Amino acid sequence: MQTFSPIHGSRIPAAIALRGAANMAQHTPGTVNGTRRAFDRGEEIFSEGEPCSVFFKVVSGTVRTGKLLADGRRQIDTFHFPGDVFGLESGKNHRFTAEAVDNVVVVAYPRSSFGGGVRNDPVFGEQLMTSMLSSLDRAHDHMVLLGRKSALEKMATFLLEIAARRANADRAELPMQRTDIADYLGLTIETVSRTLTQMVRAGLIRLVDAGRTVILADKARLQLLRA
Amino acid sequence: MQTFSPIHGSRIPAAIALRGAANMAQHTPGTVNGTRRAFDRGEEIFSEGEPCSVFFKVVSGTVRTGKLLADGRRQIDTFHFPGDVFGLESGKNHRFTAEAVDNVVVVAYPRSSFGGGVRNDPVFGEQLMTSMLSSLDRAHDHMVLLGRKSALEKMATFLLEIAARRANADRAELPMQRTDIADYLGLTIETVSRTLTQMVRAGLIRLVDAGRTVILADKARLQLLRA
DNA sequence: CGAGTTTTTGAAGGACATCAACGTCTGTGG
DNA sequence: CCACAGACGTTGATGTCCTTCAAAAACTCG
Numbered sequence: 001m002q003t004f005s006p007i008h009g010s011r012i013p014a015a016i017a018l019r020g021a022a023n024m025a026q027h028t029p030g031t032v033n034g035t036r037r038a039f040d041r042g043e044e045i046f047s048e049g050e051p052c053s054v055f056f057k058v059v060s061g062t063v064r065t066g067k068l069l070a071d072g073r074r075q076i077d078t079f080h081f082p083g084d085v086f087g088l089e090s091g092k093n094h095r096f097t098a099e100a101v102d103n104v105v106v107v108a109y110p111r112s113s114f115g116g117g118v119r120n121d122p123v124f125g126e127q128l129m130t131s132m133l134s135s136l137d138r139a140h141d142h143m144v145l146l147g148r149k150s151a152l153e154k155m156a157t158f159l160l161e162i163a164a165r166r167a168n169a170d171r172a173e174l175p176m177q178r179t180d181i182a183d184y185l186g187l188t189i190e191t192v193s194r195t196l197t198q199m200v201r202a203g204l205i206r207l208v209d210a211g212r213t214v215i216l217a218d219k220a221r222l223q224l225l226r227a
Numbered sequence: 228m229q230t231f232s233p234i235h236g237s238r239i240p241a242a243i244a245l246r247g248a249a250n251m252a253q254h255t256p257g258t259v260n261g262t263r264r265a266f267d268r269g270e271e272i273f274s275e276g277e278p279c280s281v282f283f284k285v286v287s288g289t290v291r292t293g294k295l296l297a298d299g300r301r302q303i304d305t306f307h308f309p310g311d312v313f314g315l316e317s318g319k320n321h322r323f324t325a326e327a328v329d330n331v332v333v334v335a336y337p338r339s340s341f342g343g344g345v346r347n348d349p350v351f352g353e354q355l356m357t358s359m360l361s362s363l364d365r366a367h368d369h370m371v372l373l374g375r376k377s378a379l380e381k382m383a384t385f386l387l388e389i390a391a392r393r394a395n396a397d398r399a400e401l402p403m404q405r406t407d408i409a410d411y412l413g414l415t416i417e418t419v420s421r422t423l424t425q426m427v428r429a430g431l432i433r434l435v436d437a438g439r440t441v442i443l444a445d446k447a448r449l450q451l452l453r454a
Numbered sequence: 455c456g457a458g459t460t461t462t463t464g465a466a467g468g469a470c471a472t473c474a475a476c477g478t479c480t481g482t483g484g
Numbered sequence: 485c486c487a488c489a490g491a492c493g494t495t496g497a498t499g500t501c502c503t504t505c506a507a508a509a510a511c512t513c514g
Contacts, residue, residue, distance in 0.1 A: 067371050069454050075371040090360035096367055125352055132359045133317030139366035140323055144294050144302040146373035147413030151502070178461065186374030188503060193462050210511060211461070227296050378470070405493065415471060420494050437479060438493070 034107035039100035046087060047097040054108040055087035061104030062175040066183065067096050075146075076184040078138065079176065081165060085131050101176045146186045149227055154185040155195045156225035159205065159214055172214045261334035266327035273314060274324040281335040282314035288331030289402040293410065294323050302373075303411040305365065306403065308392060312358050328403045373413045376454055381412040382422045383452035386432065386441055399441045 036059070039045055045063060046052065056063075058080050065086055066076035077096065080086045089095055145154055158181065162172035174181070178189040185192065196214070199205045204222055206215040216222055263286070266272055272290060273279065283290075285307050292313055293303035304323065307313045316322055372381055385408065389399035401408070405416045412419065423441070426432045431449055433442040443449055 067367060069371065069375060071454070073375045073454075075374045077367050077370055088360065090357055090364055095364050125356070129352070129356055129359070130317055132356070132363065133315065136359065136362060136366065137317055137322050139363065139370070140294060140304050143304055143366065143369060143373055144296065146370055147302045147410075148296060148300045183374075189461075190463085190504080191502060194502095197462075227298070227300075404491095416493075417472080417495085418470060421470095424494075 034109040037106055037108055039104045039106070041100055041102050043100045043104075045098040045100060045104075045106070046094050048094055050094050051092055052087060052089055052094045053111050055085065055089075055111060056098075056106040056108055057085050058082050059105040059107055062101040063098055063104055063106070064101050064176065064180055064184075065096050065098045074183045075186065076180060077142070078135075079180075079184070085128070088128065088132065101180060151185075151187055151191050151195045152198070152225060153227045154187065155192070155199065156204075156222045157227075158185060159216060160219075160222055160226060163214075163216055163219075170216045170219060172216065173209075174212050174214065261336040264333055264335055266331045266333070268327055268329050270327045270331075272325040272327060272331075272333070273321050275321055277321050278319055279314060279316055279321045280338050282312065282316075282338060283325070283333040283335050284312050285309050286332040286334055289328040290325055290331055290333070291328050291403065291407055291411075292323050292325045301410045302413065303407060304369070305362075306407075306411070312355070315355070315359065328407065378412075378414055378418050378422050379425070380452060380454045381414065382419070382426065383431075383449045384454075385412060386443060387446075387449055387453060390441075390443055390446075397443045397446060399443065401439050401441065 034057070039061075045056065048067065060082055063080040063084075063086060064076050065078055065080065066074055068074050078086075079101065080098075087094070087098060145157055149157065159172045162174065163169045166173070176184075178192050181187075182189045182192045187195075196205070196207065196211070200207060204216075204218045204225075206217050207213070208215060261284070266288075272283065275294065287309055290307040290311075290313060291303050292305055292307065293301055295301050305313075306328065307325075313325060314321070372384055376384065386399045389401065390396045393400070403411075405419050408414075409416045409419045414422075423432070423434065423438075427434060431443075431445045431452075433444050434440070435442060
């Protein structure tokens, strides 16, 4: 089973990351307590429309969040890796679905710690705020990708993004399957596959481990391709 | 000059909207003071990379925020209408550009009221938080649109979204030009134009006012088309 | 080893982009 | 108020990137 090693806070700002890591033993960001929960590969963590009573932080494994259209078309917003917070929403109900990409352990925090916690624990509040702002940043980048980039550019962006999560890594380990990548990049699995082999032929990457690990052979050229 | 009438708070949650409206005279959401500023059509309000010392709330007119790729490709994230907050970011510098779509009046708040304001004025903090969460909601919806919808579905979604901002309206008044719509929907201006005339021919809409106002002749069918 | 799943590869088609020309609107100066 | 120039929008012809449909190869796990 492919799993990202738990790099805490690589996706969330330093403040919350450090704090989260420091309190990992009791699974607590600030003064608020959370409970540990595990999900198997493919399991649903919560789904669109469901009331949201808790929000989550990833301890290990990878989570995907996204939306489904009536006819089954799917768009994945983000993959969440260890340290990332997800499931925070403005309304009473979830507006998107969260599923386990592989075997996942998360900590669930009561939603009351959001409104209440912000009031009573301003430090906690600021951490959540910062976490949300960086989610928005990433959302904006992803909109550029979806709306304006070619398949090649999308894939280059994706691989570099994944690789950046491992300290100075020249490889991207992919816990998710091709369908997930396609639904993240707004492509079909066939195009994902073809684009990867095209990159292999161009000497940009090498596929190992049954296509689950991508070695970034020519990172400089990939960076140019990212657009 | 086309301008949206100032419907305050139609895009931001009730709490902040009401408060904003109540305090409109002194341009103040909570205890924090802001200063009024005006921008002409096409003027830049701030640009990507610039340090962000203030954030804004729209008083009148329409603002577009978005990103530019090196070769000029553009993706507009959102149009901001009266009542909307924009320019709030996690880092020291702006990660996107904001420009006036038409003649615009905004209120600028010092950025310190963000970090500091949250600590000292928890109500203000919660309002900002809620505003950010609804931005995220809309960002997620927009990703589905960009990644998974056809040109026709994109346009139907867009027109209904704009129309929804006027109370029980059967028309969408478009303060922005075709280029903006194209860059918002991830299309070219030609496809925007063709899709609109296709909708006219299908009896879905009618174009009036030199194409700046779209009458939603068959809203039910448009809603189905939204996907 | 073998059935089911996932990934890759191939051939053909379609939706949208690109290139190009024409029409329409806006605003300014006569 | 009209004329004209430039900007904006529409329409047409053609091209292309990505999808769709189809099948084979590779991998997973009992």
